Amino acid sequence: MLWKCSVCGYITEGDSAPSVCPKCGAPAEKFTALSDEASEKIYKADRTNDIHHEIAALAAKINTLCKEGLEINLDPGCNSAFNASNKRAWEIKQLVKAEIASHVAKEKY
Ligand SMILES: [Zn+2]
Structure with a gap:
């Protein structure tokens, strides 16, 4: 069974709520059991x-x-490839962040 802290959102597994939230220190009463549907999403x-x-x-x-690679500054071709790769890696990171944010918003995190 999954339990969620209503104060900070921390989720934990167990037969009962923890006595204290490991993240924020809230007492057990602040935990609610997640439904089977909510647990399955997580x-x-x-x-x-x-x-x-x-x-x-x-x-x-x-x-x-x-x-x-750019600091080594070997030649223009090398720098062009590093700049292009750097830009694509940044874009990948932004895609990942946006997707994780959507998971959090949909309680899939
Ligand atoms: Zn908490």
């Missing part, structure tokens, strides 16, 4: 949320590598 989205986070981390790594 479980179903769990892996895709992880994938989105991994993609964002990879995009951030691409940004870092591109900046390093």
Whole structure:
């Protein structure tokens, strides 16, 4: 069973609500049990949320590598490729952030 803190939104698994919210310290009474439907949405989205986070981390790594490549400044072709890759990685990160925000808004997070 999933329980949600009504103060901060923290979600936890268990047969009963935790005595204290690990995130905000709210007491057990502030937790409500999620319905089967609400729980299923969260479980179903769990892996895709992880994938989105991994993609964002990879995009951030691409940004870092591109900046390093631009600092080396080998030649215009190299710099052009790094600039294009850097821009695309930024766009990927923004796509991921928008999708995660929509998951949060739809209580799939
Ligand atoms: Zn809380």
